[in-house]
Amino acid sequence: MTSTVDTSKPDLDQRRAELANRLDHLLPAGTLLTHAEELRPFECDALSAYRRQPLMVAMPKTVTEVQAVLRTCHDMDVPVVARGAGTGLSGGALPLEQGVLLNLSRMDQVLEVDVPNRLARVQPGVRNLHISDHVARHGLYYAPDPSSQIACSIGGNVAENAGGVHCLKYGLTVHNVASVAVVTIDGELIRLGGAGLDASGYDLLALIHGSEGLLAVIVEITVRLLPKPVHAQVAVGAFTRVDEAGDAVASIIASGILPAGLEMMDRGCIEAVNAFLDVGYPDCAGLVLCELDGTEAEVKSQIEAVSQILRDSGATEVTVSRTEEERLKLWSGRKAAFPAVGRLAPDYYCMDGTIPRRHLARVLNEIKILSERYGLSVVNVFHAGDGNMHPLILYDANMEGELERAEKLGGKILEACVEAGGTITGEHGVGIEKIDQMCVQFSTIELQQFHDLKAAFDPRGLLNPGKAVPTLARCAEFGAMHVHGGQLPFPDLERF
Amino acid sequence: MPDLELVGNHSDTDLTEPLQSAVCSAIAERQSLEIIGSGSKRFLGREPSGVRLGLAGHRGIIRYEPSELVLTARSGTPVDEIESELARHGQMMAFEPPRFGKGATLGGTMACNLSGPRRAFAGATRDFVLGTRLINGKGEVARFGGEVMKNVAGYDVSRLMAGAMGTLGLLLDVSLKVLPFPAIERSLIFELDEQGALLRMTRYAGRPLPISAAAWCAGVMYLRLSGSESGVAAACSDLGGDELPCDAASAFWDALREQQLTAFSGDGVLWRLSVPPATGPLSLDGEAIIDWGGALRWLRTDVDPVRIRQVADEAGGHAVAFRDGDRSGSIFQPMDKALTQLHRRVKDALDPHGLFNPGRMYAEL
Numbered sequence A: 001m002t003s004t005v006d007t008s009k010p011d012l013d014q015r016r017a018e019l020a021n022r023l024d025h026l027l028p029a030g031t032l033l034t035h036a037e038e039l040r041p042f043e044c045d046a047l048s049a050y051r052r053q054p055l056m057v058a059m060p061k062t063v064t065e066v067q068a069v070l071r072t073c074h075d076m077d078v079p080v081v082a083r084g085a086g087t088g089l090s091g092g093a094l095p096l097e098q099g100v101l102l103n104l105s106r107m108d109q110v111l112e113v114d115v116p117n118r119l120a121r122v123q124p125g126v127r128n129l130h131i132s133d134h135v136a137r138h139g140l141y142y143a144p145d146p147s148s149q150i151a152c153s154i155g156g157n158v159a160e161n162a163g164g165v166h167c168l169k170y171g172l173t174v175h176n177v178a179s180v181a182v183v184t185i186d187g188e189l190i191r192l193g194g195a196g197l198d199a200s201g202y203d204l205l206a207l208i209h210g211s212e213g214l215l216a217v218i219v220e221i222t223v224r225l226l227p228k229p230v231h232a233q234v235a236v237g238a239f240t241r242v243d244e245a246g247d248a249v250a251s252i253i254a255s256g257i258l259p260a261g262l263e264m265m266d267r268g269c270i271e272a273v274n275a276f277l278d279v280g281y282p283d284c285a286g287l288v289l290c291e292l293d294g295t296e297a298e299v300k301s302q303i304e305a306v307s308q309i310l311r312d313s314g315a316t317e318v319t320v321s322r323t324e325e326e327r328l329k330l331w332s333g334r335k336a337a338f339p340a341v342g343r344l345a346p347d348y349y350c351m352d353g354t355i356p357r358r359h360l361a362r363v364l365n366e367i368k369i370l371s372e373r374y375g376l377s378v379v380n381v382f383h384a385g386d387g388n389m390h391p392l393i394l395y396d397a398n399m400e401g402e403l404e405r406a407e408k409l410g411g412k413i414l415e416a417c418v419e420a421g422g423t424i425t426g427e428h429g430v431g432i433e434k435i436d437q438m439c440v441q442f443s444t445i446e447l448q449q450f451h452d453l454k455a456a457f458d459p460r461g462l463l464n465p466g467k468a469v470p471t472l473a474r475c476a477e478f479g480a481m482h483v484h485g486g487q488l489p490f491p492d493l494e495r496f
Numbered sequence B: 001m002p003d004l005e006l007v008g009n010h011s012d013t014d015l016t017e018p019l020q021s022a023v024c025s026a027i028a029e030r031q032s033l034e035i036i037g038s039g040s041k042r043f044l045g046r047e048p049s050g051v052r053l054g055l056a057g058h059r060g061i062i063r064y065e066p067s068e069l070v071l072t073a074r075s076g077t078p079v080d081e082i083e084s085e086l087a088r089h090g091q092m093m094a095f096e097p098p099r100f101g102k103g104a105t106l107g108g109t110m111a112c113n114l115s116g117p118r119r120a121f122a123g124a125t126r127d128f129v130l131g132t133r134l135i136n137g138k139g140e141v142a143r144f145g146g147e148v149m150k151n152v153a154g155y156d157v158s159r160l161m162a163g164a165m166g167t168l169g170l171l172l173d174v175s176l177k178v179l180p181f182p183a184i185e186r187s188l189i190f191e192l193d194e195q196g197a198l199l200r201m202t203r204y205a206g207r208p209l210p211i212s213a214a215a216w217c218a219g220v221m222y223l224r225l226s227g228s229e230s231g232v233a234a235a236c237s238d239l240g241g242d243e244l245p246c247d248a249a250s251a252f253w254d255a256l257r258e259q260q261l262t263a264f265s266g267d268g269v270l271w272r273l274s275v276p277p278a279t280g281p282l283s284l285d286g287e288a289i290i291d292w293g294g295a296l297r298w299l300r301t302d303v304d305p306v307r308i309r310q311v312a313d314e315a316g317g318h319a320v321a322f323r324d325g326d327r328s329g330s331i332f333q334p335m336d337k338a339l340t341q342l343h344r345r346v347k348d349a350l351d352p353h354g355l356f357n358p359g360r361m362y363a364e365l
C-alpha cells in the first residue's frame, strides 16, 4: 500500500512542479497551494502531535474539480489525503509528503432542503451545526451532534461516522444519512443510497461511513432531518462512588427509558470543570447527566422516573433543570470538559475506547492502575449511555519522555477496552494514531479482508494510504515491539 | 456435493466448524452454495441456485444483556425465539422483522434486511446491526463490529451484510441493538383517500409526535403512537381520529408486517416500491398499500416492470418484484454500469469464487 515514489528532496520538488503544472490547468486560480508557508496550516489535524507537510494542497469548489484532481493523481500515481475541517482526533487527515491534500472545506454550500421528505442535500465542507441552523426555520434539525459541531464538516462526519451526545437515542451519522455522492480515485462519480429509506444493491453507503477517506472522496451528502423536540430537561445526579454512578446508568437503560443523552464524568473532570466555569457541579466522585426530550407530557413523566432511579442508585444529590436556561447551564460543564481539562496540564491525549457498559467500573479501575504505573494523571468523561469512554491522559510534551509514556499508556487503555469486549475507537477513528491497536482488535484474516475491500474501491492504494488499516507486516512488527519493549521500530514514522 | 442440512441436537448448538468445512469442500469442488435458514424467504430474489446449505441447526442466543440493549445470537436462531426472550425483559427488535413463515431465522432476516411498520420511525435491520461473525468465500471465519453501540474500528462489514441476500458471506452470528418496548401503544384510524393520507402523514412526520407506525390501506389511514402513557394520551387527543381497540390494532399491524392483509394477495406481481415518503400517489394502475409513513408502497399489478421501475426511479426510489415476478429476470432495480462494476469488485473481495447464492440478487453477482 505504500507508494513507491522516492521522497528525497530534489525528487519531491520535481514531482511537485510536474503535478502543479497539470493541476493548474484544471483548478481556478488561487485554489492550489504549493509554497511551504501556505502548506503549514494543513500539516496536521486536531491530533497535532503528528505533523507533516503535504506536497501541495488542492481546494476544489466543484465535483468536476474533485474528479479532475483525482484523475490526475491516479494518472501520475500520486497519493491523495482528503481533509474536511481538520478537527479529527486520530490523524486521519495527516498529509503525506509525496501526496496531495484535498481540502474540501470550500465546498460549503447547502444545495437543497426538501422539507416534506425532511432531507437536506449539502456539500461535504458544510459545517455540522450549519445544517441545523439552516433548517431551523422549518422546525427541523440534523441530530448527530459531535462536540466539535461548530467546526467539523459533514464530509468528515461521514468519513468518521461521527457520534455525539444525542446518538444514544438518535443514532450515529450512518443512521442519519440518506445518500452520498462519492468520487473514486479514477475520477468516477458514484451515488450510494437514495431518497427513500433504502436503496437497491449492497449497502455501500454504510461501508463509506467510517471509511476515513480510504475508499472514496465524499462530494455530496443528503442528510435526514428530524422535527425539533418541543421539550427537553436534564437531571444531574452526584455520586460518592464511580461504580454507583455506572450502576445508575445501567438502571436507567434497563428501566425502559431511552434518554436523549446520558453522560458521566469522574472527580478529576468535575474538579477541572468547576474550576473553569461557574457551573457549580457538586463535589463528588461521579456525576451522571441524563437528558430526556420529546413532548412536554412525555418528558415530565420520564424525568421523575429518572430522578428516582438516580436516588435509588445512591445519588447524594439530584438536580433537575426547570428552565431552558438551567438546562443549558447544567450541560455547559459537560460541553466545556475538554477545554477545562486542557488547563490542568500543558497537553492532553484523548482516548476513545468503547466497552460494554457493565464493565465500566472494572475498566475505570484498570485505567487508574495504569495511570499510576505510567505516572500520568487520567481524567474521565464519557458518553456513558453507549459505553464510549474518553479518558484524557494529562502530560507535558516539553518533558523528556512524557509523550512516549502518554502514548503507551493510551495504547494500554485501548487494549484493556478490547479485552473487556469493546473496541479501540467508538467515534474518533483509527487514523494513524490507533493503527497498531488494530492489530490487537483484529485477526490477520480480518485485516486482510479490509485490505481486499479497500482494493475493490482503490486498487492501487492511493487514497489515504497508511491510515486506518495496518499492513500485516506492520502488525508482525508491532507484535515484535511488545517483545522488545521500549524500542520504537518505525523510524520513518513521525512520533510525538 | 449433496444438499446439506446440518442438525444440532438442541436449541443451543454451534455448528461453526462443520459449516466451515462444508464451505471449504464447496471451494475444493467448485460448487456454489444456496445458503438457507428456514426457507421462509426463499420466494425472494432471483431463482436460487447451488447446493443447499442449511443453517437452521446453527442456533441459540449466545449473549443477551438487557441493561446493555444488546443481543447476540447464531444465525439459525428463530426470530420468534429471540422475540419471546426479549419480551420477557420488556424489550424488542425495534425494526419489527417480518417472518413470512414458520421458523424464520435471524440470518435470513439480516440477509434480506426486511423491516416492519416501525422501520420509518426506529430504523431498519441494518440500523440495529452491531456486529457479525461470518465465513467468507475463502472459507475463513472473521468477526466484524462487536457488541458495543459505537465502533468505528475497521470498515463496517457487518452492516454491509444486511440486505446482501447472502451473496457476500455466510453469517454465523449477529449482534443487534435492541430497544425497550414503549410503555404504551395506541392506534388511531382516519378515513382518508390515498392523497389525503399521504399529505397527513407528511405533515405529522414534520412534527415531534410519538408516532411509531403510519400506514394506509383501502381508504383508511392507521397511526400508531408509542411512548409514555401521558405522552401518548396527549398526542391522541391532539390528533383526533377514532381509536382502534387494542386487539384489532395489533392484529392490523401484524397483518401488515406479515403481508396478510387481503390487498397483498391477488393476481400479478407484488411490487415493493421504496420512495421518498412525501411522494404523491404513484401513477400506476392498482391500489397501493402504504407503509412507513409513505416511504413504502406495495402494489399487486400486471403493469410492465419497465414502467414500474421508471416510476420508482423518477420518484428517487427503487422497485423490487417482491412476489411472483420473473425470477430469471431482474427482481431488484437494475444499477448503472459504474455501480454494477463496484458491486462486482466488492463481491470479489468477500467471495472471490462466487460461492454464495450466485445470481440470487443480481445476475452479475
Ligand SMILES: Cc1cc2nc3c(=O)[nH]c(=O)nc-3n(C[C@H](O)[C@H](O)[C@H](O)COP(=O)(O)OP(=O)(O)OC[C@H]3O[C@@H](n4cnc5c(N)ncnc54)[C@H](O)[C@@H]3O)c2cc1C
Residues within 6 Å of the ligand: A045, A046, A081, A082, A083, A084, A085, A086, A087, A088, A089, A091, A092, A093, A104, A124, A145, A146, A147, A148, A151, A152, A153, A154, A155, A156, A157, A158, A159, A160, A161, A162, A163, A164, A165, A212, A213, A214, A216, A217, A218, A219, A338, A427, A428, A464
Ligand atoms: C474538541 C473536539 C471534540 C470532538 N468531539 C467529537 C464528538 O463528540 N464525536 C465525534 O464523533 N467526534 C468528535 N471529534 C472528532 C472530529 O470532530 C470528528 O471526527 C469529525 O467528524 C471530523 O470532521 P472533519 O471535517 O474535521 O474531518 P477531518 O479531520 O478533516 O478528516 C477526518 C477524516 O475524514 C477524512 N475525510 C474528511 N472529509 C472527507 C471527504 N469529504 N471524503 C472522504 N474523506 C474525508 C479524512 O481523510 C480523515 O481521514 C471532536 C474533535 C475535537 C477537536
